[in-house]
Amino acid sequence: MTRSAPIISVDAMGADHGPSIAVEGIGHILRRRPESQAKFLLHGDEAQIGPMLEQADALTRERTTLLHTDSEVRMTDKPSEAVRRSRGSSMWNSLVSVKNGEADVVVSAGNTGALMAISKVVLRMKKGVHRPAISASWPTPRGHTVVLDVGANVECGPSQLVEFAIMGEAFHRAVHGSSEPTVGLLNVGQEELKGNDTVRAADRLIRDAGIDFKYHGFVEGDDISLGITDVVVTDGFSGNIALKTAEGAVKLVGHWMRESFTSSLSAKIGAAFLSMGGLDHLRSKLDPRSINGGVLLGLNGMVVKSHGGTDSEGFATALGLGIDMAGSGFLTEIEANLARLIAAGEAQSQAAQ
Known part of the structure; x- marks a missing residue:
C-alpha cells in the first residue's frame, strides 16, 4: 500500500516510564522533522493518555489518533503468557493495525520477548525465515x-x-x-x-x-x-x-x-x-x-523496538526510524535472496540423499 504520509502505530503503554514518553516523543519527532507528514495511531489507556494529549502542542494533537484499550503487556510477563493473554492489549492492537493495513510500522518500548512472540503470531514470518532477528x-x-x-x-x-x-x-x-x-x-x-x-x-x-x-x-x-x-x-x-x-x-x-x-x-x-x-x-x-531503536527483521510487517528505559527524546528517535522504514521498500528487497537461499538449501538436501 502506497500512502502520501506514513502512519506509525504506537504501543503507548509498554515503556518503563509510562505513556508520557510516547506522547512527548511524537512532539519531539515532529519538531525534529518538520517536513514529515507522518501520522500516529496511539494505542493505550484513554484515561491516562487523554489528558497528556490535551496538554500537547497543536501539531501533536492534529497528527495523533488515540485508540483506547485498558489492557497492556507488562515487562514481567513471560513471552508465552503474553501471547495467551495479550489479545486486545496496546501491543497486540498496535501490531494488528499494521496487519490490517491501517498503519505502516509499529513502534513499541515494551517487553522485548513478548513483542517478538506476539509479532510472530499477528504478522507471521516471511517465507524462508525461521525466526526474526533484532x-x-x-x-x-x-x-x-x-x-x-x-x-x-x-x-x-x-x-x-x-x-x-x-x-x-x-x-x-x-x-x-x-x-x-x-x-x-x-x-x-x-x-x-x-x-x-x-x-x-x-x-x-x-x-x-x-x-x-x-x-x-x-x-x-x-x-x-x-x-x-x-x-x-x-x-x-x-x-x-x-x-x-x-x-x-x-x-x-x-x-x-x-x-x-x-x-x-x-x-x-x-x-x-x-x-x-x-x-x-x-x-x-x-x-x-x-x-535508540532496533528493528525486528523477518516479519511480514515492520516493527521497531525502542529501549524500554528510554526517555521521550530517545523514543522520538525510534519513531524517526519507523518513519524511515515506512518510506522504504526493504520488505520486498529481501525476497529474491531468500528464494536463492531456499533453493540452495534444497539442493544441499538432495545432494545429501
Missing part, C-alpha cells in the same frame, strides 16, 4: 553499521545466519541509503580456518548459494566500530554482548569526560569554551538516545 545501527566513522542479531536468537544455525545477512543487507540499503552494502560474519579472526563450525558453515553457504550481495567474509569485534563492513552478522548471544559492551564503553568515556571537565576551575572554563565548538557534537555522538 538489528541495531552502530555509529562508525563511515556512517552506520547494522549488527544483527543482538538478542532475539541465542543459538543460530548456518542458514539462520545467512537469513540475517540477507535481511541486514536489505535493511541497510533501505534505511541508511547505501547502494551496495558490504556484509561480514563476526568471528574470532579473519582467517578461513578460524571460528566454530556454525560460522564456517555459514561462510560456505553464502559463497555457494550465489546470494546477491557484496560479501566481505569474516570480521572481528573491533571491526564493528571501525565500520569495516556495512552489515555484521552474528548470533544473538554474541551480538547482545557486543552491544552491551559498546554501550558500557560509551558510558565510561562519558564519565571520564565529565570527570576531566569538572576536575578544576580551569577545566570548567575550558569545557565552557569547548562547548561552543566540537564538544556538543561529541556529546550528541555519545548520546545513546541518538541511536
Whole structure:
C-alpha cells in the first residue's frame, strides 16, 4: 500500500516510564522533522493518555489518533503468557493495525520477548525465515553499521545466519541509503580456518548459494566500530554482548569526560569554551538516545523496538526510524535472496540423499 504520509502505530503503554514518553516523543519527532507528514495511531489507556494529549502542542494533537484499550503487556510477563493473554492489549492492537493495513510500522518500548512472540503470531514470518532477528545501527566513522542479531536468537544455525545477512543487507540499503552494502560474519579472526563450525558453515553457504550481495567474509569485534563492513552478522548471544559492551564503553568515556571537565576551575572554563565548538557534537555522538531503536527483521510487517528505559527524546528517535522504514521498500528487497537461499538449501538436501 502506497500512502502520501506514513502512519506509525504506537504501543503507548509498554515503556518503563509510562505513556508520557510516547506522547512527548511524537512532539519531539515532529519538531525534529518538520517536513514529515507522518501520522500516529496511539494505542493505550484513554484515561491516562487523554489528558497528556490535551496538554500537547497543536501539531501533536492534529497528527495523533488515540485508540483506547485498558489492557497492556507488562515487562514481567513471560513471552508465552503474553501471547495467551495479550489479545486486545496496546501491543497486540498496535501490531494488528499494521496487519490490517491501517498503519505502516509499529513502534513499541515494551517487553522485548513478548513483542517478538506476539509479532510472530499477528504478522507471521516471511517465507524462508525461521525466526526474526533484532538489528541495531552502530555509529562508525563511515556512517552506520547494522549488527544483527543482538538478542532475539541465542543459538543460530548456518542458514539462520545467512537469513540475517540477507535481511541486514536489505535493511541497510533501505534505511541508511547505501547502494551496495558490504556484509561480514563476526568471528574470532579473519582467517578461513578460524571460528566454530556454525560460522564456517555459514561462510560456505553464502559463497555457494550465489546470494546477491557484496560479501566481505569474516570480521572481528573491533571491526564493528571501525565500520569495516556495512552489515555484521552474528548470533544473538554474541551480538547482545557486543552491544552491551559498546554501550558500557560509551558510558565510561562519558564519565571520564565529565570527570576531566569538572576536575578544576580551569577545566570548567575550558569545557565552557569547548562547548561552543566540537564538544556538543561529541556529546550528541555519545548520546545513546541518538541511536535508540532496533528493528525486528523477518516479519511480514515492520516493527521497531525502542529501549524500554528510554526517555521521550530517545523514543522520538525510534519513531524517526519507523518513519524511515515506512518510506522504504526493504520488505520486498529481501525476497529474491531468500528464494536463492531456499533453493540452495534444497539442493544441499538432495545432494545429501
